[in-house]
Amino acid sequence: MAVTTYIDAIREGIWEEMEKDESVFILGExxxxxxxxxxxxxGMLDKFGPMRVIDTPISESAIVGAAIGAALVGMRPVAxxxxxxxxxxxxxxxxxxxAKCRYRWGAGVPIVxxxxxxxxxxxxxxxxQNPEAYFFNVPGLKIVCPSTAYDAKGLIxxxxxxxxxxxxxxxxxLYRRIKEDLPAEDFxxxxxxxxxxxxxxxxxxxxxxxxxxxxxxxxxALAQMGIDVEVLDLRSILPLxxxxxxxxxxxxxxxxxxxxxxLTGGPGxxxxxxxxxxxxxxxxxxxxxxxxxDTPVPYSPPLEEAFLPQxxxxxxxxxxxxxx
Amino acid sequence: xxxxxxxxxxARYVHVPxxxxxxxxxxxxxxxxxxxxxxxxxxxxxGRIVGGVYVGRGQEAISVGTxxxxxxxxxxxxxxxxxxxxxxxxxxxxxxxxxxxxxxxGLTRGRDGNMHMGDxxxxxxxxxSHLGDNVPVAAGVALAFKQRGQKQxxxxxxxxxxxxxxxxxxGINFASIHKLPVTFFINNNAYAYSTPIELQMAVKDVxxxxxxxxxxxxxVDGNDILAVYDSGKRAxxxxxxxxxxxxxxxxxxxxxxxxxxxxxGYVPPELFDEWKRKDxxxxxxxxxxxxxALTQARLDEMQRECALIVDDAVEWAEQQPYPAAxxxxxxxxxxxx
Amino acid sequence: MVKPSTSDQYTIAVPEGLELDRTxxxxxxxxxxxxxxxxxxxxxxxxxxxxxxxxxxxxxQEACSVGTAYALERxxxxxxxxxxxxxxxxxxxxxxxxxxxxxxxxxxxxxxKDLNVHFGWVERGLIAPxxxxxxxxxxxxxxxxxxKMHSKKQVALTxxxxxxMSTTDFHxxxxxxxxxxxxxxxxxxxxxxxxxxxxxxxxxxxDLAVRAESYGCYGEIVDGNNVLAMLDATRRARxxxxxxxxxxxxxxxxxxxxxxxxxxxxGYVPSEQRAEWEKKxxxxxxxxxxxxxxxxxxxxxxxxxxxxxxAILESAxxxxxxxxxxxxxxxxxxxYG
Numbered sequence: 001m002a003v004t005t006y007i008d009a010i011r012e013g014i015w016e017e018m019e020k021d022e023s024v025f026i027l028g029e030x031x032x033x034x035x036x037x038x039x040x041x042x043g044m045l046d047k048f049g050p051m052r053v054i055d056t057p058i059s060e061s062a063i064v065g066a067a068i069g070a071a072l073v074g075m076r077p078v079a080x081x082x083x084x085x086x087x088x089x090x091x092x093x094x095x096x097x098x099a100k101c102r103y104r105w106g107a108g109v110p111i112v113x114x115x116x117x118x119x120x121x122x123x124x125x126x127x128x129q130n131p132e133a134y135f136f137n138v139p140g141l142k143i144v145c146p147s148t149a150y151d152a153k154g155l156i157x158x159x160x161x162x163x164x165x166x167x168x169x170x171x172x173x174l175y176r177r178i179k180e181d182l183p184a185e186d187f188x189x190x191x192x193x194x195x196x197x198x199x200x201x202x203x204x205x206x207x208x209x210x211x212x213x214x215x216x217x218x219x220x221a222l223a224q225m226g227i228d229v230e231v232l233d234l235r236s237i238l239p240l241x242x243x244x245x246x247x248x249x250x251x252x253x254x255x256x257x258x259x260x261x262x263l264t265g266g267p268g269x270x271x272x273x274x275x276x277x278x279x280x281x282x283x284x285x286x287x288x289x290x291x292x293x294d295t296p297v298p299y300s301p302p303l304e305e306a307f308l309p310q311x312x313x314x315x316x317x318x319x320x321x322x323x324x
Numbered sequence: 325x326x327x328x329x330x331x332x333x334x335a336r337y338v339h340v341p342x343x344x345x346x347x348x349x350x351x352x353x354x355x356x357x358x359x360x361x362x363x364x365x366x367x368x369x370x371g372r373i374v375g376g377v378y379v380g381r382g383q384e385a386i387s388v389g390t391x392x393x394x395x396x397x398x399x400x401x402x403x404x405x406x407x408x409x410x411x412x413x414x415x416x417x418x419x420x421x422x423x424x425x426x427x428x429x430g431l432t433r434g435r436d437g438n439m440h441m442g443d444x445x446x447x448x449x450x451x452x453s454h455l456g457d458n459v460p461v462a463a464g465v466a467l468a469f470k471q472r473g474q475k476q477x478x479x480x481x482x483x484x485x486x487x488x489x490x491x492x493x494x495g496i497n498f499a500s501i502h503k504l505p506v507t508f509f510i511n512n513n514a515y516a517y518s519t520p521i522e523l524q525m526a527v528k529d530v531x532x533x534x535x536x537x538x539x540x541x542x543x544v545d546g547n548d549i550l551a552v553y554d555s556g557k558r559a560x561x562x563x564x565x566x567x568x569x570x571x572x573x574x575x576x577x578x579x580x581x582x583x584x585x586x587x588x589g590y591v592p593p594e595l596f597d598e599w600k601r602k603d604x605x606x607x608x609x610x611x612x613x614x615x616x617a618l619t620q621a622r623l624d625e626m627q628r629e630c631a632l633i634v635d636d637a638v639e640w641a642e643q644q645p646y647p648a649a650x651x652x653x654x655x656x657x658x659x660x661x
Numbered sequence: 662m663v664k665p666s667t668s669d670q671y672t673i674a675v676p677e678g679l680e681l682d683r684t685x686x687x688x689x690x691x692x693x694x695x696x697x698x699x700x701x702x703x704x705x706x707x708x709x710x711x712x713x714x715x716x717x718x719x720x721x722q723e724a725c726s727v728g729t730a731y732a733l734e735r736x737x738x739x740x741x742x743x744x745x746x747x748x749x750x751x752x753x754x755x756x757x758x759x760x761x762x763x764x765x766x767x768x769x770x771x772x773x774k775d776l777n778v779h780f781g782w783v784e785r786g787l788i789a790p791x792x793x794x795x796x797x798x799x800x801x802x803x804x805x806x807x808x809k810m811h812s813k814k815q816v817a818l819t820x821x822x823x824x825x826m827s828t829t830d831f832h833x834x835x836x837x838x839x840x841x842x843x844x845x846x847x848x849x850x851x852x853x854x855x856x857x858x859x860x861x862x863x864x865x866x867x868d869l870a871v872r873a874e875s876y877g878c879y880g881e882i883v884d885g886n887n888v889l890a891m892l893d894a895t896r897r898a899r900x901x902x903x904x905x906x907x908x909x910x911x912x913x914x915x916x917x918x919x920x921x922x923x924x925x926x927x928g929y930v931p932s933e934q935r936a937e938w939e940k941k942x943x944x945x946x947x948x949x950x951x952x953x954x955x956x957x958x959x960x961x962x963x964x965x966x967x968x969x970x971x972a973i974l975e976s977a978x979x980x981x982x983x984x985x986x987x988x989x990x991x992x993x994x995x996x997y998g
Contacts, residue, residue: 062494068464073399105435106655
């Protein structure tokens with residue numbers, strides 16, 4: 001066991017997979033010599049060489065496209081988007097090429113496209129986005145958002161081993177703030193499985209990514225007020241763990257859906273819809289969504305603070321729902 | 325910097341096919357023509373095709389003269405007017421027609437239409453409608469070959485219109501930096517739907533752009549099968565020997581509309597007349613007859629053979645079942661097969 | 662204090678036929694010095710945690726920003742990139758605006774909505790960039806399109822780095838501008854590094870200007886550390902655009918003297934390379950030029966300009982730092998009109 005930060009967990013996961021499987025390689029901007037803008041790939045160039053850790057030009061479309069091509073002929077590329085905000089430059093390759101090959105002509109595309117998402121770092125509109133919604137509606141893709149170091153490592157391994165294209169959205173705010181003891185032996189976190197972070201009886205918060213910590217903080221505060229909160233960490237956005245979602249909804253009968261992607265069209269709506277469709281009789285109150293307002297991510301601290309869901313917002317809404 | 329290679333005598337070419345290869349290439353060109361004529365001029369108009377039809381009439385030499393050099397493990401990423409590639413990779417006319425008819429035994433099992441087909445068992449990557457997308461993908465295939473120290477090459481085909489897309493630029497730039505074993509063929513047929521060259525780019529030759537990537541570029545008469553054969557081999561050999569990518573631009577003309585429903589009224593009719601006189605199949609047949617590599621009787625026989633192959637393919641395809649409704653959700657993701 | 666030139670020192674070569682009076686020559690110095698000192702001040706503020714978010718410098722590239730922007734006239738449009746603060750200063754943006762913007766204050770031009778150079782005013786001909794490099798090119802091509810449509814005697818000017826030339830938007834934007842012969846000037850600032858990626862890994866050519874031909878536009882290589890050369894080349898480019906000759910690509914050879922951003926110590930840059938380019942500092946060289954060519958009577962005149970700048974920046978910093986942060990209530994304003 002070793003105490004490992006979230007970012008080191010990602011690095012270790014990739015490193016171990018590269019050691020195990022020669023077909024795994026990395027490509028992206030500044031990933032080699034520089035070790036990546038956030039140092040996720042630090043040391044990898046020296047260890048694995050320039051043919052497996054490739055410094056690319058500024059060409060997100062080519063990065064993902066080349067990953068697709070190499071995957072078609074048996075490689076397992078891990079493409080890095082320096083900031084996940086730049087994934088939009090590769091949108092076409094992801095949704096029209098990678099996502100549809102298997103369905104159309106039986107060719108698997110086992111690629112991973114990963115990068116740092118999320119705000120809270122004064123990054124402004126183009127260094128803080130949570131893009132899962134853009135790809136949520138594209139069958140053929142998988143999307144994961146780890147919140148702990150354990151899941152970061154387990155999910156990157158699962159993503160690399162997955163036969164289909166996986167979008168792996170790590171949260172930059174968590175990189176060095178989160179750490180835990182990780183087992184030495186190989187482990188994988190299955191894609192499509194949520195996990196309970198806190199058990200409770202009165203109210204469920206369904207969430208993922210960095211918001212998991214805000215939910216847990218709120219749960220502590222609410223416990224003081226006699227409200228027992230259950231926190232479900234989705235971990236996978238596509239596919240959703242519908243069983244876990246319905247189980248918690250049926251258990252507490254009061255649900256908050258919380259995420260950092262903006263409100264309208266965010267993945268939360270799908271969670272709400274499934275509960276309304278399949279667990280309606282169990283509900284004792286309306287399902288509440290908590291998400292940032294429908295704006296670009298603003299930059300100045302008071303604006304960004306107003307934008308991001310805060311613990312006090314969650315506590316307030318939970319109190320109200322609990323009292324319904 | 326840009327070499328020009330126009331048709332005339334055999335002596336100009338480094339690589340000249342032997343007679344058997346010449347006949348073989350002629351057969352494939354004629355087969356492509358027969359299949360596409362049948363699809364566009366007959367089946368489509370009779371309502372026996374599902375969806376749109378895109379043919380490469382007049383451009384048969386390009387796919388045939390280049391794909392003839394492919395080795396078994398090479399991988400190809402064709403575009404929509406490269407029927408020759410499929411046939412030469414071993415895809416049968418039966419399955420191609422079934423593909424156009426949306427049947428379960430077509431190459432995509434009814435999942436996608438017309439030329440949007442591929443199969444890694446034949447090392448053919450299915451193209452997408454987003455032209456130019458196949459360029460970074462082909463570069464990626466070549467990257468894998470280089471990483472694994474393999475002697476295979478990737479071939480990538482696009483029209484001149486596709487070269488306006490950013491993916492084309494990014495993919496070739498990437499391939500050039502890493503000297504990847506991939507060759508980029510440009511089928512410059514002068515029109516991208518209704519857009520003529522001068523509205524597509526401000527350069528006369530796509531091959532001029534090769535200099536911007538530090539790679540060789542060549543302009544070739546795409547209606548001269550021997551020029552295509554020669555230039556294709558030189559470019560593929562360059563890639564295979566570690567010399568990296570190159571751009572080979574074949575000048576030709578789209579002897580039809582963008583698709584079957586397009587009457588191409590925007591093309592000055594004189595252009596059709598001019599290029600009809602340069603038809604790649606007619607030219608080649610004439611040359612072969614003149615040099616005695618072919619007799620008229622054999623030629624007629626070849627024509628009949630092609631017609632019979634296509635007759636058989638159509639008959640077979642029309643008996644094929646459509647996919648079952650339940651199949652619609654299969655194979656979105658890996659299902660263990 | 663201005664040390665006199667030695668024989669092997671980098672000197673400012675005066676372009677033949679350049680028309681620039683004394684005021685103009687001094688203004689160029691003023692803006693370059695303002696550019697540098699403003700960025701030094703921002704660096705200080707960054708280390709004092711007053712600058713919010715990342716800080717990017719154009720140290721060593723001031724001649725590119727200032728010389729090019731100075732060639733623009735009223736009505737022309739400018740689209741700066743992250744290392745073109747100098748161009749914004751030439752076009753009238755005040756140091757207070759810049760500092761307030763970088764310090765996320767309510768009085769900044771975006772009122773704290775976005776950071777560093779991501780600001781603009783359409784009515785002043787300044788277009789705000791986004792972080793996706795290359796994206797400005799098609800946008801500025803669109804602005805140039807409107808100029809052409811309405812026969813305006815104006816140009817659109819924007820910048821790209823050696824890294825940004827690898828992007829889809831660069832290719833598609835320049836191709837479009839070339840086809841339509843738009844009055845667009847693209848300044849390619851080849852500063853040899855895109856973050857940690859040396860230009861040899863970004864492109865397979867040494868001179869990026871060779872790509873001008875790919876888009877049918879005029880291309881030229883310019884000494885990016887010579888503000889007079891940049892001014893002259895841009896003026897001539899402007900004249901070409903106004904004569905309807907289409908877009909122009911100017912490749913400025915220069916060097917990124919600091920890291921990608923403040924947090925990057927750029928240890929991957931060989932120290933000899935850095936030392937070589939320090940000797941070609943654009944501002945030092947221009948100072949020497951002003952003294953030796955007797956544009957100024959003595960170095961003291963230059964020192965006085967420097968002192969003026971320091972005072973301006975002091976006042977700007979005070980104003981910016983005493984401004985409040987934006988009120989949270991504005992977070993949902995202006996998403997729509």
